[in-house]
Amino acid sequence: MNVPFFRVDASGNELRYVREVLESGWLTSGGRVLDFEAAFAEATGAKHAIAVNSCTAALHLACEAAGVGPGSEVLVPSVTFTATAEVVEYLGGLVRIADVDPITGLLTPAIVEAALDAHPEIVCVIPVHLTGTACRMRGTARSPGIIDVCEARGVKVVEDAAHAFPARHSDGTTVGSAVGSVACCFSFYANKTITTGEGGMVTTDDDAIASRIRRMRLHGIDRSAWDRHTRIGAAWEYDVVAPGYKYNLTDLAAAIGLAQLERSDASRDARRGIAARYRERLGHREEFSLPEVESTADSHAWHLFVIRLRPEAGLDRNDFAEELATLGIGTSVHYKPLHHMSVWQKLARIPESGCPDADSWFEGCLSLPLFPSMTPAEIEAVADAVETACTRHRQPAG
Numbered sequence: 001m002n003v004p005f006f007r008v009d010a011s012g013n014e015l016r017y018v019r020e021v022l023e024s025g026w027l028t029s030g031g032r033v034l035d036f037e038a039a040f041a042e043a044t045g046a047k048h049a050i051a052v053n054s055c056t057a058a059l060h061l062a063c064e065a066a067g068v069g070p071g072s073e074v075l076v077p078s079v080t081f082t083a084t085a086e087v088v089e090y091l092g093g094l095v096r097i098a099d100v101d102p103i104t105g106l107l108t109p110a111i112v113e114a115a116l117d118a119h120p121e122i123v124c125v126i127p128v129h130l131t132g133t134a135c136r137m138r139g140t141a142r143s144p145g146i147i148d149v150c151e152a153r154g155v156k157v158v159e160d161a162a163h164a165f166p167a168r169h170s171d172g173t174t175v176g177s178a179v180g181s182v183a184c185c186f187s188f189y190a191n192k193t194i195t196t197g198e199g200g201m202v203t204t205d206d207d208a209i210a211s212r213i214r215r216m217r218l219h220g221i222d223r224s225a226w227d228r229h230t231r232i233g234a235a236w237e238y239d240v241v242a243p244g245y246k247y248n249l250t251d252l253a254a255a256i257g258l259a260q261l262e263r264s265d266a267s268r269d270a271r272r273g274i275a276a277r278y279r280e281r282l283g284h285r286e287e288f289s290l291p292e293v294e295s296t297a298d299s300h301a302w303h304l305f306v307i308r309l310r311p312e313a314g315l316d317r318n319d320f321a322e323e324l325a326t327l328g329i330g331t332s333v334h335y336k337p338l339h340h341m342s343v344w345q346k347l348a349r350i351p352e353s354g355c356p357d358a359d360s361w362f363e364g365c366l367s368l369p370l371f372p373s374m375t376p377a378e379i380e381a382v383a384d385a386v387e388t389a390c391t392r393h394r395q396p397a398g
């Protein structure tokens with residue numbers, strides 16, 4: 001049986017809502033975007049939700065609003081997608097790469113604290129809630145979280161939550177709500193937990209940050225096209241207050257997003273169920289370790305299910321993935337670390353000792369298919385194929 005790495009689920013109101021937009025005669029940012037923003041703000045508990053056309057745009061706008069500019073140094077984890085770092089370059093800032101926790105692939109408060117103490121020139125940190133697991137943002141006086149460590153030094157935080165909708169922090173608050181960061185950035189790329197094809201959202205509780213991001217998302221104009229269309233007064237009367245960007249989301253995309261949002265909790269529960277079944281089937285294997293699956297709490301967004309091959313098992317990750325491919329199973333790798341990429345080797349500041357934990361994450365990580373429309377037979381086929389690949393690829397000892 002062939003199981004793709006991902007299959008999009010548009011089984012709800014997607015077509016109906018898109019048709020309604022097409023029939024309405026208003027395709028670009030308008031009423032549906034406002035509806036989507038309101039629904040997303042409610043889902044995350046954020047005061048403001050600002051829709052944009054990608055998470056990359058969201059990160060760019062959030063960093064700009066946070067004051068990142070020419071020469072600003074920004075700390076990013078090595079295990080992430082290049083977008084997390086590239087937005088710093090857009091603004092003329094300097095990327096400083098940090099190693100990650102070898103078990104979770106996440107930035108930790110200890111890693112951030114050590115980097116900030118060694119490099120007081122860092123003005124902003126972008127933690128990435130990789131796979132859908134929130135980084136430890138808030139802690140206690142004895143064991144502070146990333147935000148606590150940053151606040152104590154006057155350093156801003158912009159969250160990369162591209163993988164983390166819907167997810168919760170360890171204290172139960174929703175990722176995207178007021179944890180103390182400047183803003184939180186989500187992705188609605190085609191294979192994310194909810195999609196608009198391409199799209200993203202910034203959430204924030206700060207009125208000034210929200211207003212800056214709203215303006216900069218559409219050319220720095222002080223009135224949106226929808227506002228000029230719907231309010232009485234000359235549509236051409238507007239001011240441009242800054243050289244902004246063209247990052248607005250369309251009503252067509254928002255229509256898809258609204259339909260996806262209606263099923264987001266059920267989809268997350270379905271993904272968690274698949275993760276739990278993978279653990280039941282594969283948890284006994286010594287060749288790799290698996291992420292923990294909580295039985296009742298729902299803190300994880302379950303965007304990705306990453307297995308980590310143990311070095312002592314002698315399995316090569318690429319061979320293992322190829323074997324799964326020959327058995328019809330799609331997999332992926334999240335991620336080849338930034339410090340392996342030629343552009344970041346040239347432009348970023350990388351720890352002198354390298355990022356050994358990011359390296360070991362990369363060498364062993366493999367993401368299995370995890371999407372809500374997987375059938376029970378597909379889930380079993382993935383688990384069967386993983387077992388088969390383990391036996392076929394065991395290398396002779398010595």
Ligand SMILES: Cc1ncc(COP(=O)(O)O)c(C=O)c1O
Nearest residue numbers: 054055056081083162187188189
């Ligand atoms: C961690 C992370 N950050 C940012 C992005 C950028 O998202 P988008 O494709 O919506 O711009 C991605 C996309 O895969 C991602 O995985």
